[in-house]
Amino acid sequence: MRNYRGSQVVIIGLGITGLSCVNFFLDRGVIPKVIDTRIYPPGIKKLPHVVQCYLGAFNDIWLLSATLIVVSPGVRLDHPVLIEALKLGIEIIGDIELFAREVTAPIIAITGSNGKSTVTQLISRMARGVGWCVGVAGNIGVPVLSLLNNKSYQLYILEISSFQLDTTYSLRAIAAVILNVSEDHMDHYPGGLKQYWFSKQRIYKNAKICVMNALDPLTTPIYNDYDYCISFGENEDSADYYLKYYKGHTWIVAYNEYVLNCSEMRINNRINYINALSALALSDIVKIPRSISLKVLCQFSGLTHRCQLIYKNHGVSWINDSKATNVNATKEAINNLKLSGTLHLILGGDGKLADFSSLRHLIKQHEIHLYCFGKDGLLLTTLGFSDVILTNTMIQAMCIINRRIKAKDIVLLSPACSSLDQFKSFEMRGLIFTCFTREFI
Template sequence: MHYQNKNITVIGLGKTGLSVVDFLLTKQANVRVIDTRANPTGTDKLAANVPLHTGSLNQQWLLESDIIVISPGLAVKTPEIQTALSAGVEVIGDIELFCREANKPIIAITGSNGKSTVTSLVAEMAKASGLKTGMGGNIGIPALSLLNDDYDIYVLELSSFQLETTYSLKAISATVLNVTEDHMDRYVDLEDYRQAKLRIYENCQTAVINSEDPLTMAESIKNAVSFGEDNGDYWLKTEADGSQLLMAHDSPFLPCSEARLTGRHNQMNMLAAIALAQGAGIKNTGILTALREFGGLAHRFQLAHEANGVSWINDSKATNVGSTVAALNGLQVAGKLYLLLGGDGKGADFSELAALINESHIYCYCFGRDGKQLAELSAQSQLFDTMEQAIDAIRPRLEVGDMVLLSPACASLDQFSSFEQRGEIFTHLAKCS
């Protein structure tokens, strides 16, 4: 693609927006930047000769553009963008720019839950097999920044927002790990959200589908492999003695006891990662090394503190209902479980949680914008304004064998700058116990 002398408007600053600007300037495009925030981050890093409009969408600039590169955070359905599209302006995202330029294989991963874990694990598999691996997209560094180095393979985490404006992705292996309600404040319904996710399969060489989740399957898929507990090409075998094996087709691949990741949701993540890596031709030696060494991500069901027989678990990355359901499924607690729920639910239906949390040993401590809605799911719930207030109320009740679990089922931005900050504050409060 040639961008020289094209009038290109970039919407959204921050790390990704700046990576787009830098890329387009090297291509000698005429670049303008719009950010709807009055004081966006990154203005100090923007080249002085690049015009910047803040506080709103500048419709005139949009209509004067040959191409608009839109931030994933802004919906294509926004009226000003629809007006530009009707006028014939091309609207794409940074991942589309990346896919047009990348000349090495791409492994692409999306899903409502688990995508960061699987992306990181697959990247470790590729590295352990000797491949120079670039990991980015919705995790780590912006995808376009990966073009600044000479990688052998790319491993991209992609959100539904990024996939909406991506047309040229041709992944060597790709997956939709699962589909559960998320971002219902952006999509018409679950099917609208699902269709955005399914775009990852277009033109891929190997599609990796979840045999337990029919929403991850699409009629257009030509070459697919599946993963699941009992039914899939990659599956979990339970022996007579209760031990479990990760299976690749009919062959044992690795005893679960040798993997650092634990829990059923991580067993599914590992199976998906094996399928993606093998689909991309990554050596089994590298796959096995990574499975034995990869210990998971910060803020994803992470032991934050353990003292006086009480475990404090930071699962702040559980920003939707499906992620909290995954954390609770099969969770073993010797004593009582004190579950911290709350934040911005993004219009989600919380009812799926009710069956899991209405147990005699589970006590819910709810907070934040949608805390009241969550508290109504269980008779053993209390409502607080903040997470800190909830933890203060939990602390005197704790006994040996109990667990305090932050798995909020909500985004954090009503009270925190990010889920990372929410997890860090939880960890700090845990250590004050």
């Protein structure tokens, strides 16, 4: 726990994370200054009057005269004034770093390009099933600093993005996992996948136990300061927790012990079986009784906006996978479908400079009709071979699809892009898709 009194603190970003940072410092007797490059940031109405705010651009004078700069996730650290601040010895950190300096209870830290929220929810339900007081926060939508208001937490479970890891130095997790690494946020990382991978690897620094994906070599720890490493994957040759096909069923196996027949789970597809393996490994590390963990795995029905069947009528299924904000998530969604008719795939939004080309083979392999919209809609149309339609909005695409569908078809919203070009969040995108489907289709 540090004393920040006398510090000249500047916070960049006035969303929910920025506001939580403001409150953090006010509670410690420090009045920070706030910068946001937006003219009307979402947190402006909740900002206390005592706090000075500079909007529309960076304030170089404030930043270069600060003793501590706290950046919100997504703020680019390669901005010239921040590079200059670092040269002057000014500390630049994020909210996870502030949190890590304050707490003493054990932390489970979770990151990855896909599956973070599912695993975070699984392990949190397992821990609560024991009766523990558990704080769950981070990239899942709850600012970590809000957890400091409750001193009774016995375990913290944090979903952490690459942006948050970029400004974190003091995290010491009892268990840290990288679920997978694939191209994402390439607009934020000029060094490409390698730079993004290094950001993800930061979660392993100072961790007691590292949990890695045996299917993905990019999740192998590159730091050697952990006690030991546990792996999960699809076969016993490479993993401690793995899947095995036995007597007509797929089983979850832990250290060669058959622990759960996957047919008993509600989330019955490969990617969720892999997520279950990682969650079980984490729960075993913190000594949650296996019976409770397996009960949670059987009862969990998945996350909203993640491959969620929202409507079925006249033999046509409408699936909301709005949480698929990168290419790999969309590939997983397609691969997990059992197709007997045509797949009507809705793609679009802000691709964040991602390479979409790996989708081309998958689209060619199946009978897939593409409907592309948003900022990168025109670019996405190049993935198709014949049946491709470009629209301005998602709703326009849905209306066209509704006139074309027939029995056994599947309509899948799995955009492979961020939603922020046209929507407030991927949740809002998925909610609009869901509501429009149920009301007008």
